[in-house]
Structures are given as C-alpha cells and as structure tokens.
Amino acid sequence: MNGLGERTAPVVDPTDTPRITILDGRYQLAVHGLARADDAFAVAYSVTPPMPGDLHIPSPVASRLSLRLEADDDLGHRYTGTGGAHGLSADGLRTEGTVSGQPAVAAEAAELRVRLVFRRGPEEYAYRLAFPLPLPPEA
Numbered sequence: 001m002n003g004l005g006e007r008t009a010p011v012v013d014p015t016d017t018p019r020i021t022i023l024d025g026r027y028q029l030a031v032h033g034l035a036r037a038d039d040a041f042a043v044a045y046s047v048t049p050p051m052p053g054d055l056h057i058p059s060p061v062a063s064r065l066s067l068r069l070e071a072d073d074d075l076g077h078r079y080t081g082t083g084g085a086h087g088l089s090a091d092g093l094r095t096e097g098t099v100s101g102q103p104a105v106a107a108e109a110a111e112l113r114v115r116l117v118f119r120r121g122p123e124e125y126a127y128r129l130a131f132p133l134p135l136p137p138e139a
C-alpha cells in the first residue's frame with residue numbers, strides 16, 4: 001500500500017517509458033502512471049538527469065526546480081495539486097517522484113487532463129498530459 005491508501009502498481013523500468021524533453025532540452029520527463037484512491041490521485045514520474053535539489057551537491061549555478069499539478073476532467077471538475085515527494089533514484093541517474101491532487105477523480109470521468117508545471121526561479125514550464133480513465137462497471 002502507498003500513502004494514498006491503495007495498492008501500488010508494479011515497478012516500471014524507467015528505460016521502457018516514453019519520454020518528453022522538458023526545461024529547454026536539459027531534462028527528460030517520463031510519466032509512469034496514475035494511481036487513484038478514495039480521496040486523491042497521484043501521478044508517478046521520473047526526470048533524467050536528476051533535478052538539482054536531489055543531487056545534494058552545493059552549486060551556486062544550479063537553480064532549484066519545483067513542480068506543481070493542475071488538473072481537470074472531461075466533466076468539468078477541477079482538481080487541486082496537494083504536493084508530492086521526490087528523490088534521487090537508487091542508481092543515482094534520475095529523480096523519481098509522485099505529485100498528488102484532490103479530490104478523488106470523479107468515477108464517471110472518462111479522461112483526466114493533467115498539467116505539470118515546473119518552476120525554476122521566475123520561469124515556469126508547463127506540460128499537458130491526458131489519462132484515459134476506465135468507465136465504472138454498470139450495476
């Protein structure tokens with residue numbers, strides 16, 4: 001079980017996940033999946049190379065990166081980012097993390113549209129993702 005109270009998905013090999021280039025071509029973002037719970041949801045991701053704050057190496061030129069989530073669904077519901085957690089991968093090659101939102105995704109929603117916003121100093125970089133959602137079983 002993870003912190004959201006649901007079972008976690010099997011570990012995904014980050015080298016098998018599609019990536020997009022982000023932050024002026026300096027990094028690659030891989031999104032590993034969406035986990036849903038009774039009161040929240042979380043997006044699992046990795047960033048290669050590691051984000052500066054995860055390297056634990058003091059550097060006057062490295063800008064700290066932060067990440068926030070904004071989301072809505074195809075029914076017009078809006079979801080608020082509630083933070084997340086990240087850290088250096090065991091092999092030291094990437095940052096691995098999750099970013100969460102609330103409330104829980106509406107059961108009737110067919111798609112969740114997520115906007116991941118990275119902030120570096122005064123600059124923001126936004127990336128949009130869409131997660132198709134399974135329809136609830138008919139009663």
